Amino acid sequence: MAHSIPNNSSQADRDLLQKMxxxxxxxxxxxxxxxxxxxxxxxxxxxxxx
Incomplete structure (x- = not known):
């Protein structure tokens, strides 16, 4: 799932998505x-x- 997160999203957004x-x-x-x-x-x- 993590590889589909856009690179332009903020670090906080990526952390939140990975914890979901x-x-x-x-x-x-x-x-x-x-x-x-x-x-x-x-x-x-x-x-x-x-």
């Missing part, structure tokens, strides 16, 4: 992906089911 729990990050990503899937499904239904 991977579990919390992955849970947030799973929730985001779930929300996106729900949104696409909703849009698909609105578009193709009349």
């Amino acid at each position: 729990p991977d579990l919390l990050l992955s849970m947030e990503y799973e929730q985001l992906i779930s929300d996106v899937k729900s949104l696409y499904r909703f849009m698909f239904d609105q578009t193709f089911t009349r």
